[in-house]
Amino acid sequence: GAVVSQHPSRVICKSGTSVKIECRSLDFQATTMFWYRQFPKQSLMLMATSNEGSKATYEQGVEKDKFLINHASLTLSTLTVTSAHPEDSSFYICSARKVLPDGELFFGEGSRLTVL
Amino acid sequence: AQSVTQLGSHVSVSEGALVLLRCNYSSSVPPYLFWYVQYPNQGLQLLLKYTTGATLVKGINGFEAEFKKSETSFHLTKPSAHMSDAAEYFCAVSDFPGGGADGLTFGKGTHLIIQP
Numbered sequence: 454g455a456v457v458s459q460h461p462s463r464v465i466c467k468s469g470t471s472v473k474i475e476c477r478s479l480d481f482q483a484t485t486m487f488w489y490r491q492f493p494k495q496s497l498m499l500m501a502t503s504n505e506g507s508k509a510t511y512e513q514g515v516e517k518d519k520f521l522i523n524h525a526s527l528t529l530s531t532l533t534v535t536s537a538h539p540e541d542s543s544f545y546i547c548s549a550r551k552v553l554p555d556g557e558l559f560f561g562e563g564s565r566l567t568v569l
Numbered sequence: 570a571q572s573v574t575q576l577g578s579h580v581s582v583s584e585g586a587l588v589l590l591r592c593n594y595s596s597s598v599p600p601y602l603f604w605y606v607q608y609p610n611q612g613l614q615l616l617l618k619y620t621t622g623a624t625l626v627k628g629i630n631g632f633e634a635e636f637k638k639s640e641t642s643f644h645l646t647k648p649s650a651h652m653s654d655a656a657e658y659f660c661a662v663s664d665f666p667g668g669g670a671d672g673l674t675f676g677k678g679t680h681l682i683i684q685p
Contacts, residue, residue, distance in 0.1 A: 494680075548673075562611055
């Protein structure tokens with residue numbers, strides 16, 4: 454199967470700082486990637502759809518100025534949590550859509566953000 | 570709009586016993602249905618998916634699921650549980666075969682516990 458890699462897997466930062474999480478499709482090109490947020494013992498909530506070469510589409514209730522998404526190439530999307538606060542602490546998971554044969558989504562390993 | 574309901578946030582079975590995880594969906598269009606497994610602090614791995622054709626779908630690790638349109642269900646089963654099956658399981662629905670031009674809609678998840 455295809456491989457999607459996220460980095461870092463764990464990050465701890467101080468309140469007020471910004472954190473960048475990378476999502477890479479290692480062996481395929483992904484024009485579309487998705488960012489999810491997962492709270493402890495809960496399901497995945499779609500935050501935004503990242504489209505290569507264009508602006509991300511955010512789900513209702515997600516602050517686009519807080520969660521900056523950049524999809525600058527066909528294999529890389531980044532999520533930057535700006536001015537992070539403790540309530541932003543969560544598990545962030547990306548997925549990348551492999552167009553052929555059927556548009557299957559492949560998920561990264563997730564990134565656990567802890568804001569002190 | 571689509572939605573997924575997973576009955577039982579926790580399911581406990583004995584090693585060697587039948588595993589049954591329930592999933593019901595709601596969709597205004599023919600659904601594409603997925604089961605994912607998530608191990609602690611990891612991303613999601615696709616177990617199986619229903620797109621078209623045979624309603625009984627076989628996946629990895631001995632799991633299978635049956636699409637029942639009349640019951641709007643897609644329950645996941647495994648004849649004999651193994652300790653390594655302990656994990657979180659998510660049912661998901663999409664209106665796109667691979668998982669969505671707009672991502673997947675996930676259920677809340679079921680935590681599977683295997684008793685020795």
